[in-house]
Amino acid sequence: xxxxxxxIGLVGRxxxxxxxxxxxxxxxxxxxxxxxxxxxxxxxxxRLVAEAAARxxxxxxxVLTGRCLDTAEAALPYLPFAEIVGSLPRELVAGHEALRxxxxxxPPRGEPGGDRALGQLRVFDAVLSxxxxxxxxxxxxxxxxxxxxxxxxxxxxxVFLLSRLDAQRLVVLATYRSDDLHRRHPLRxxxxxxxxxxxxxxxxxxxxxxxxxxxxxxxxxxxxxxxxLLHSVARRSEGNxxxxxxxxxxxxxxxxxxxxxxxxxxxESLSPTTxxxxxxxxxxxxxxxxxxxxxxxxxxxxxxxxxxREAVHHHVLVTDETTSAPGTDGYAFRHALLREAxxxxxxxxxxxxxxxxxxxxxxxxxxxxxPGRAALLAHHALAAHDLPTALAASVRAAREADEQEAPAxxxxxxxxxLELWSAVPGAEEVAGTAEHEVTRMAAWAASATGDxxxxxxxxxxxxxxxxxxxxxxxxxKTRLKYxxxxxxxxxxxxxxxxxxEQSLAVLAGGPPSGELAWCHxxxxxxxxxxxxxxxxxxxxxxxxxxxxxxxxxxxxxxxxADALATIAGxxxxxxxxxxxxxxxxxxxxxARRAGDLGAELRTxxxxxxxxLEECRFTAAAAELAEGxxxxxxxxxxxxxxxxxxxxAHVVARFLAGDWDAAETAADLAGAAVPAxxxxxxxxxxLLVAAARGRFDVVERRHAELGRRPPENVQAVxxxxxxxxxxxxxxxxxxxxxxxxxxxxxxLDAIEPFQFGAIAxxxxxxxxxxxxxxxxxxxxEARDAARLLVGVAEETARRGLPRGTEMGPEGRAWLLRxxxxxxxxxxxxxxxxxxxxxxxxxxxxxxSEAVVRAGLGYRGACAALLRAEARLATGxxxxxxxxxxxxxxxxxxxxxxxxxxVGALAARAGVTPAGAPAPAGDVLTPRERSVLEQVALGGTNxxxxxxxxxxxKTVSVHLSRVMAKLGVTSRTEAVSVAYARxxxxxxxxx
Numbered sequence: 001x002x003x004x005x006x007x008i009g010l011v012g013r014x015x016x017x018x019x020x021x022x023x024x025x026x027x028x029x030x031x032x033x034x035x036x037x038x039x040x041x042x043x044x045x046x047r048l049v050a051e052a053a054a055r056x057x058x059x060x061x062x063v064l065t066g067r068c069l070d071t072a073e074a075a076l077p078y079l080p081f082a083e084i085v086g087s088l089p090r091e092l093v094a095g096h097e098a099l100r101x102x103x104x105x106x107p108p109r110g111e112p113g114g115d116r117a118l119g120q121l122r123v124f125d126a127v128l129s130x131x132x133x134x135x136x137x138x139x140x141x142x143x144x145x146x147x148x149x150x151x152x153x154x155x156x157x158x159v160f161l162l163s164r165l166d167a168q169r170l171v172v173l174a175t176y177r178s179d180d181l182h183r184r185h186p187l188r189x190x191x192x193x194x195x196x197x198x199x200x201x202x203x204x205x206x207x208x209x210x211x212x213x214x215x216x217x218x219x220x221x222x223x224x225x226x227x228x229l230l231h232s233v234a235r236r237s238e239g240n241x242x243x244x245x246x247x248x249x250x251x252x253x254x255x256x257x258x259x260x261x262x263x264x265x266x267x268e269s270l271s272p273t274t275x276x277x278x279x280x281x282x283x284x285x286x287x288x289x290x291x292x293x294x295x296x297x298x299x300x301x302x303x304x305x306x307x308x309r310e311a312v313h314h315h316v317l318v319t320d321e322t323t324s325a326p327g328t329d330g331y332a333f334r335h336a337l338l339r340e341a342x343x344x345x346x347x348x349x350x351x352x353x354x355x356x357x358x359x360x361x362x363x364x365x366x367x368x369x370x371p372g373r374a375a376l377l378a379h380h381a382l383a384a385h386d387l388p389t390a391l392a393a394s395v396r397a398a399r400e401a402d403e404q405e406a407p408a409x410x411x412x413x414x415x416x417x418l419e420l421w422s423a424v425p426g427a428e429e430v431a432g433t434a435e436h437e438v439t440r441m442a443a444w445a446a447s448a449t450g451d452x453x454x455x456x457x458x459x460x461x462x463x464x465x466x467x468x469x470x471x472x473x474x475x476x477k478t479r480l481k482y483x484x485x486x487x488x489x490x491x492x493x494x495x496x497x498x499x500x501e502q503s504l505a506v507l508a509g510g511p512p513s514g515e516l517a518w519c520h521x522x523x524x525x526x527x528x529x530x531x532x533x534x535x536x537x538x539x540x541x542x543x544x545x546x547x548x549x550x551x552x553x554x555x556x557x558x559x560x561a562d563a564l565a566t567i568a569g570x571x572x573x574x575x576x577x578x579x580x581x582x583x584x585x586x587x588x589x590x591a592r593r594a595g596d597l598g599a600e601l602r603t604x605x606x607x608x609x610x611x612l613e614e615c616r617f618t619a620a621a622a623e624l625a626e627g628x629x630x631x632x633x634x635x636x637x638x639x640x641x642x643x644x645x646x647x648a649h650v651v652a653r654f655l656a657g658d659w660d661a662a663e664t665a666a667d668l669a670g671a672a673v674p675a676x677x678x679x680x681x682x683x684x685x686l687l688v689a690a691a692r693g694r695f696d697v698v699e700r701r702h703a704e705l706g707r708r709p710p711e712n713v714q715a716v717x718x719x720x721x722x723x724x725x726x727x728x729x730x731x732x733x734x735x736x737x738x739x740x741x742x743x744x745x746x747l748d749a750i751e752p753f754q755f756g757a758i759a760x761x762x763x764x765x766x767x768x769x770x771x772x773x774x775x776x777x778x779x780e781a782r783d784a785a786r787l788l789v790g791v792a793e794e795t796a797r798r799g800l801p802r803g804t805e806m807g808p809e810g811r812a813w814l815l816r817x818x819x820x821x822x823x824x825x826x827x828x829x830x831x832x833x834x835x836x837x838x839x840x841x842x843x844x845x846x847s848e849a850v851v852r853a854g855l856g857y858r859g860a861c862a863a864l865l866r867a868e869a870r871l872a873t874g875x876x877x878x879x880x881x882x883x884x885x886x887x888x889x890x891x892x893x894x895x896x897x898x899x900x901v902g903a904l905a906a907r908a909g910v911t912p913a914g915a916p917a918p919a920g921d922v923l924t925p926r927e928r929s930v931l932e933q934v935a936l937g938g939t940n941x942x943x944x945x946x947x948x949x950x951x952k953t954v955s956v957h958l959s960r961v962m963a964k965l966g967v968t969s970r971t972e973a974v975s976v977a978y979a980r981x982x983x984x985x986x987x988x989x
Contacts, residue, residue: 009940009958009970010051011219012212013044019203020052023171024059028139032165032199034172036147036191039205040179040315040334042242048205049143049175054959056141056171062134063141064088068149077153078102080144081127092133098126120153124160131161132168139169147176148187155190165199178204179315179334207239216241219939220248226704236337243337255340263341270314273299274307278316281331282343283354285376287320289330296357356384363389374400375413382416388430391420395431398441405597407635411445414438436465436474440481450638450678452489459485476506477515480522487525488598488640490712497526514555517546521559524566533570540567558596561587565602577610584610597634601627601641608648613807617656624649628665643680647714650684655809657856659688659892679710683718690722690729691857693895694971696937698726702739716746717756724763729896733774736767737784744791753798755810761792762817769823782824792817812838816862822869829875832866835859857897860888864901871908878908895975902981923961923982930957932983935974 010017023033039045053063064087066080082102085093093099102123134140144150144158162172181188194200208216214234221230225248237244246259267278280297281288294304308331311317320332333339343351359380362373378393398413417438421427428434439462447455459482466478480503486496504519520543527536540563547553547560564587572580584603591599604627611620628649631642646665653662666685682701689697702723710716720743727736740760747754765785772781796814815838819831839859867881882905889898923931933943940954958970965976977983 009219009955010047011216012208013048013051013205014968016048016203016205017051017055019201020048020173021055023201024052024056024061024139024141027141027169027171028059028061030167030169032168032170032172034162034165034194034197034200035174036194036200036202037173037175037205038178038202039175040207040240041177042240043205043207044241045175045177045205046145047241049145049173051959052173053141053143054956055963056139058960058963059139061139061141061171063143065143065145068144068146068151068154070146070149077151078123078157079151080154081157084142084144085127085130088130088134092130095133096126096130098122099130120156124157127157128161128164131170135169140171142170142172144172144174147174148180148185150187152186155187159190159193162194162197162200165197182313182315208241209239210234213237213239213244217244217248220245238335238337240335243335255337255344259337260341260344263338264345266314267316267338267342270310270316271307273303274310277304277307278311278342279346279350280354281317281333282339282346283351283380284358286336286339287330287332292358292361293330295361296354352384355380356386359384359386359389372397372400375409378413378416382420387420388424391417391424391427392430392432394420395433395438398438402441405634407445407448407639411442411449414442414445418442434465436462436469436478439465440478443481443485447485447488448636448639448642450643452485452640455485456482456489456492472506473510476503479503480507480515480518483522483526484518487522487529490529490640493526493529497523500526512546512549512556514550514553514559517543517550517556517559518562520546521563521566524563528566528569531573533573537567537570540564540570554594554596557590557594558599561591561594561596561599562602564590565599565606568603569606572606572610572613577614581607581610597630597636598639598641601631601636601639601645604628604630605641605644605648608645608652612648612652612655615655615808617652621649621652621656621658621661624652647680647684650681650687654684654687655856657888657892659692662688679705679715679719680712683710683715683722686722687718690725691892691894691896692971693729693899693975695726695730698722699937702726710746711750713747713750713754713756716743716750717754717759719743720746720756720760721763724760724767728763728767728770729900731770731774733767733770733776737764737771740764740767753795755795755799757795758792758799758810758817759813761788761795762813762820764788765817765820766823769820772824778824782821785821785824789817789821808838812858816858819862819865823865827869827872829866829869829873829877832862832869835862836866857888857892857894860885860894860897864897864904868904871904893975895971895978898975899978902978906981923964923977927957927961927964928982930954931961931973931977934958934970935978935983 020035023035027033037045037048053065056063064084066083068080085099085102093103131140131142144154147155147158150158158172158174165172176187176191181191195202207213214231217225217230217234217237221233225233233244233247237247242262243259246256246262267275270278277293277297277299281293284293284296297304299307308317312319312331315334316338317331318334320330346354359377361367362377362380374393374396378390378397381387381390381393394413394417398410398417401407401409401413417431418435421431421435421438424430431438439458443455443458443462445455446452446458463475463478463482466475469475479499483496483499483503486492486499500519500522503515504523507513507516507519510516520539524536524539524543527533527539543559543563547556547563550556564583568580568583568587571577571583584607588600588603591597591603604623608620608624608627611617611623624645627645628637628642631637631639631645636642637646650662650666653659653665663685666681666688682705686698686701689695689701702719705715705719710719720739724736724739724743727733727739740763744757744760744764747757747760765788768781768785768788772778792814796810799810812835815834819828819835822828822831836859839856839862863881864885867878867885870876870878870881882901885897886901888894889901930943940951940958943954958973961977962968962970962973965973965980967973967976974983
């Protein structure tokens with residue numbers, strides 16, 4: 001069965017490829033080189049060798065490969081060199097009698113006796129001589145793979161060759177597994193000798209970095225894994241390509257049996273004592289302290305040290321001295337999956353017994369305390385079926401996580417405690433707290449980590465438990481927390497307001513308190529959410545009054561900060577942005593002093609959106625980047641306030657033209673959050689993906705989110721715009737019309753007359769213009785487009801929030817909708833003047849004043865369409881428009897726009913200033929065919945099927961294309977090929 005990774009391009013390894021390419025270049029010029037490539041099993045040595053071989057072949061090298069095999073005690077002399085010699089032309093080998101003995105059909109050695117050492121030397125000299133002759137004609141790359149399995153004769157021959165490199169046009173590339181080289185391995189002294197040779201360099205291949213590992217897993221999965229599982233597999237593989245392949249093949253978060261067998265094979269060769277130690281250590285975790293390992297293993301000192309020494313020498317364990325505290329040094333498994341495989345192989349009774357032993361050590365009051373002790377105790381006690389101990393430890397671990405501002409861990413431990421609650425007699429006494437309190441903690445943590453629906457459900461459960469106690473004040477306080485969860489979500493605002501009012505009715509009869517201030521603050525936010533600004537301000541001011549009477553009460557001051565942020569939002573929507581930002585600055589300071597992270601994060605998103613409305617993108621991006629850093633540092637990236645900041649940050653970077661940073665900010669990073677939460681962030685990131693031509697990403701995400709359409713205005717708008725533009729750039733106007741209409745309908749279902757509908761209407765008009773250009777009925781398209789312009793204008797008049805006016809971006813989209821109509825009624829360059837101007841603003845970093853200092857992406861798209869109108873009417877300036885659009889598209893790496901500019905310029909017979917002249921035809925017909933399939937989003941597997949070639953051949957062609965174009969990725973190759981006119985143009989919008 002073909003391995004999953006066969007046929008995909010090389011991922012990462014830029015430095016290593018550069019080093020090997022440089023060695024090949026030196027060899028071609030007459031300076032030979034030896035390269036010793038090391039790395040752990042499965043890290044990607046063979047793939048890198050294949051890349052080097054492909055590059056060498058493309059450069060005219062002869063490539064010879066010999067492989068060592070694990071033949072245990074049955075050593076086969078000269079095995080890799082016999083393979084190398086066997087691949088040489090027979091006429092070349094015939095001139096060297098000594099080489100004939102390396103061939104399978106070579107003559108027998110003859111009678112025993114004679115000088116055997118001299119005979120071996122003749123073989124060595126013959127190999128060197130034949131390589132000299134070979135490289136006199138053309139340079140050569142000799143590859144010796146898996147040197148750790150080489151026989152003594154092969155090792156000696158390799159030393160001979162590398163020590164006699166002189167002027168041959170030759171590279172000798174030898175690979176070996178670094179994790180197989182224990183201290184007594186026979187290759188160790190050979191390597192020590194070789195690295196002293198001047199022509200030899202050592203290249204250590206480490207694991208892939210996190211970004212490259214994720215890219216590899218994406219390619220391997222080919223759309224078969226959901227994003228959270230993609231990130232999980234990338235993380236668990238720890239950069240090992242083989243592990244990644246096996247985990248992707250399993251299509252789950254488990255450990256595939258085939259991988260377990262591979263991992264356990266290196267353990268089963270160790271002594272019984274060492275295997276016993278490793279089983280104990282696997283129960284301790286990825287890292288285990290020496291003293292705990294010794295106590296649980298029960299071995300005497302000599303046995304313990306011998307076993308540990310063997311495990312370290314064979315690279316199963318590594319020493320770990322991460323702390324300076326005495327007695328806390330220990331050992332860690334070299335790879336987490338290795339520990340997981342050993343733990344998986346334990347017998348059930350053995351596993352429970354060992355977990356119980358670790359739990360006893362951690363529960364001992366005389367044992368030294370350490371961070372995370374309660375969490376470890378809970379884990380081991382639960383695995384040992386000691387439920388009371390597990391419950392008490394889980395509650396302690398939850399409180400510790402709360403003190404450390406770690407909501408994800410708080411949720412984990414709190415929910416584990418709740419699961420155990422009904423199974424432990426006297427649970428409240430054992431846990432030292434009430435069930436409703438633990439449930440309330442879990443509710444907050446769920447909301448803070450990106451699962452507001454779960455948070456609301458837990459909040460409702462906490463309220464039910466509190467109501468059963470019959471304490472009205474306790475019930476009111478718990479109901480208030482529940483109302484806070486609901487208003488954070490923005491859903492069920494009627495229920496949120498009712499819950500807050502019920503709490504207020506109880507708490508208003510008592511003295512001023514933080515809870516009373518929060519009742520008013522929650523009501524202020526609930527009114528704000530439905531655009532009842534007068535009621536919102538009134539409730540906010542009442543919260544401030546209560547808080548003023550309690551200057552030393554953190555809860556009251558936090559409520560005041562929240563209320564200030566809400567009042568500021570009302571002022572911003574009432575046309576007083578400067579005054580709003582002053583209030584937000586005061587709210588942030590107050591929230592930080594009171595320790596209310598949610599209110600603090602709300603100020604960042606509010607200030608950011610305020611600056612975005614004024615098109616001060618640089619200032620907005622800086623503000624939101626600071627807020628995102630604060631959310632990440634406090635574990636609140638996926639809370640509703642944290643998510644607001646992240647989404648605004650992506651939008652700011654997109655509008656400012658900093659698209660790389662926008663994509664980074666939009667990365668989910670493997671977070672296991674519901675689609676209802678992540679949809680806004682994903683949608684914002686898709687704006688960049690569509691603009692850069694990564695249509696496979698847009699289509700996959702659109703399909704995933706389309707199964708359950710998002711219920712958030714931003715998510716619907718972003719996803720609708722990106723998916724519609726993807727269809728437009730791909731030349732599918734009917735699909736674009738349908739997508740824009742579906743997105744507008746989804747917005748109307750949430751709330752009519754949302755400003756996002758203006759952008760969707762404008763793109764819908766563009767889709768009808770493209771339909772007419774493709775041959776559809778022009779009159780029908782024109783009538784439909786006029787209706788959409790009417791939708792845009794009515795939305796501009798009646799848009800939400802009520803009582804406010806559109807910002808510059810909304811006005812620009814309205815102008816575009818009107819201008820797009822002229823593509824159907826008759827070209828009019830002047831209609832596009834206002835669009836170009838409206839989208840062509842940029843922030844001056846010094847004064848922060850809004851100035852038009854160049855075209856943004858939307859402005860560049862408008863300039864392209866103005867150029868089209870100018871060419872159609874004979875008006876001057878088309879070349880200038882194309883030049884401006886070309887500069888912007890090049891700077892942003894907006895491949896579809898760049899293609900459209902090139903296509904229009906080619907039709908008009910003009911070359912935009914700054915655009916490269918058409919290049920020579922450097923691609924072969926087959927290479928062009930492969931690249932065209934890549935441009936359509938095909939994987940190597942699909943391309944091979946379409947062109948009736950193997951995946952491996954596709955990979956070779958792509959490597960050659962990238963080398964010819966001087967790029968390092970498939971996406972870059974497509975962009976450069978379109979820009980240079982090597983591929984046919986895509987259809988423009």
